[in-house]
Amino acid sequence: MTRTLTHPRALELLLEAHTFTCLEMLLQKECTLSQLAQKTGLSAGSTLYRIQQLMAYGFVEVAHEEKRSGRAIKHYRTTAEAFYIPFAITSAETAESMCWRMVAPLFQHAMNALLKQARDQNTPLEKGGILFQKDPSGEAQIKMVSENLKSDSTRTASSAHHFHWETLHLTHEQARALNTEMMALLSKYQSLSGPHSYVVFSGLTLDDAK
Incomplete structure (x- = not known):
């Protein structure tokens, strides 16, 4: 079932990274406030605020309450399996500007995490530069690096990070197969649980414009 939402604020909620994560979890299964807070890394108060907004x-409703001594534990779920927000109710003037509004917060969130990691390791990228080189497959690669990595491209930080942009030349069937494999790989790692949060973003689209 797809539910149509007609308040402009609905889209703004989807563009906030932690709120998006909460909604993503609830699309998959019912969750309690503590489960959502653990996943997002937010305090219980910040998580509750986002749930109240949803x-x-x-977007969200109380599925049921788990009775116990003291305050009952609420289990939340989405009100539908999918949501549709008409373009006409948004403030965007064009579809292109709307697309950028949708993806920009995700890229910004990922880049902020990378910059914070560099600062925490006392290797701020502001003291580094841009490195252009061949990657292991022989393709050209351009990336931001800290000063101490400029002459040793084989060194890596204590945590993994990877940003890559590639143009592939495929048939439609091969592209569909790649999409299936990418989603299966992501699903494999979504089922794991570890002490650190990693931002993952991916995309695949036809680019035949000449």
Whole structure:
């Protein structure tokens, strides 16, 4: 079932990274406040605020309450399997500007995480530069690096990070197979649980414009 939401604020909620994560979890299964807070890394108060916002604009509802001594534990779920927000109710003037509004927060969130990691390791990228080189497959690669990595491209930080942009020449069937494999790989790692949070973003689209 797809539910249509007609309040402009609904889209703004989807563009906030932690709120998006909460909604993503609830699309998969019912969750309690503590489960959502653990996944997002937010405090219980910040998580509750996001859940209240999602409830106010029609995304989420209380599935049931688990009785116990003291305050009952609420289990939340989405109000539908999918949500549709008409382009006409948004403030975007064009579809292109809307697309950028949708993806920009995700890229910004990922880049902020990378920059914070560099600062935490006392290797701020502001003291580094841009490195252009061949990657292991022989393709050209351009990336931001800290000063101490400029002459040794084989060194890596203590945590993994990877940003890559590639143009592939495929048939439609091969592209569909790649998409299936990418989603299966992501699903494999979504089922794991570790002490650190990693931002993952991916995309695949036809680019035949000449």
